[in-house]
Amino acid sequence: KAGVTQTPRYLIKTRGQQVTLSCSPISGHRSVSWYQQTPGQGLQFLFEYFSETQRNKGNFPGRFSGRQFSNSRSEMNVSTLELGDSALYLCASSLGQPGFSSTDTQYFGPGTRLTVL
């Protein structure tokens, strides 16, 4: 079974631009979560989508947004990029079925490395 895939793997943008990152979950998984990883803050939760609905959101400004499509693929968008948005963005997928949270393992993709100049 193929793992979680993320595209692109590397991105270089300048301040003020916007960027869209893509994530394809493991086949059959309906939950997709996004995380930002930086050396200073570590791994921080951005948001989670299940069946095309945002189910949970972390403490990030409105410049960070996402969506999920009917095939469970997800995109996240960052508008008006700032230098501090430079990070590794990780996507994770899981079955996401309510009532199975205690056994639901999250599987992570390789990440997208975003550099903002």
Next chain:
Amino acid sequence: KQEVTQIPAALSVPEGENLVLNCSFTDSAIYNLQWFRQDPGKGLTSLLLIQSSQREQTSGRLNASLDKSSGRSTLYIAASQPGDSATYLCAVRPTGGTSYGKLTFGQGTILTVHP
């Protein structure tokens, strides 16, 4: 607010040594706790998941324990090898509400196993 702490921040050991990584969390209302491994510049690989009702899980040379009441978990690595060198992260999934996908991570332990 859930906080997860990992000790030590870094650990260097000779090959063959048994070692223990520690993880503590402030809120015991969790569904489960996961241990991950991250190689430099890469994504996370899930190692073990312990449900809140379980005390431990084993996979090969790895054994993870959970004491939910005291807010602690340990990851035991037996007979360490240079290939075990990586950053090890623990993460907890909270109960309640719609926090299904929201994991709270520790800062990680950087493990170096030298030949």
